[in-house]
Amino acid sequence: DAGVIQSPRHEVTEMGQEVTLRCKPISGHDYLFWYRQTMMRGLELLIYFNNNVPIDDSGMPEDRFSAKMPNASFSTLKIQPSEPRDSAVYFCASSYHNEQFFGPGTRLTVL
Amino acid sequence: QQQVKQSPQSLIVQKGGISIINCAYENTAFDYFPWYQQFPGKGPALLIAIRPDVSEKKEGRFTISFNKSAKQFSLHIMDSQPGDSATYFCAASTGNQFYFGTGTSLTVIP
DSSP states (O other): OOOOEEEOSEEEEOTTOOEEEEEEOOTTOOEEEEEEEETTTEEEEEEEEETTEEEEOTTOOSTTEEEEEEETTEEEEEESSOOGGGOEEEEEEEEETTEEEEOOOEEEEEO | OOSEEEEOSEEEEETTSOEEEEEEEOOTTOOBEEEEEEOTTSOOEEEEEEOTTOSEEEETTEEEEEETTTTEEEEEESSOOGGGOEEEEEEEEETTEEEEOOOEEEEEEO
16 A cells, blocks of 8 residues: 555645645555644644544634545645745545554645 | 644654653544554555553553543554654544644664
């Protein structure tokens, strides 16, 4: 298996623009997680899904953030409108039976 | 509230030495304790994990020591190598709800 796949790997955008991050989890994994990592706040859980259903989105910072999982092999995290403080590395992870595997991350820079 | 507290924030060890990173938790419902290793520009990678029914787990040079009564667990890296230089995260979970420590930046000096 190729592991968790994320795209794009790097994204540079201007404040106010819409940003969409994509994730393909490992086949057969029933949980999917979105995290944000910054130097100041470390690794923060934003939202996670079980069998494509959002379970806990309490970590989503505000209404500008939304996440979807239309099927078992694809998820998106959208930021609209983006702000400079959203600059971070965003990780997607998937798990089965507790073992969580992370993707390579998307480094987002909002100018 | 930080569910998992990790220390130290950074650690410098000589090649061949032992690196020790500590974590503490409060929630006794946690039933899975993984450690992740992260290299710059990469995602965290599962390194080793333990469940509370054992007090120690060893995989190669990496050992987790678990103290259930003290609600503490630690990662020991024996014979530390420069290639071990990375950031290490402990975590604790119940079900699929994971809580991560703040990370330890390990530097192994040749």
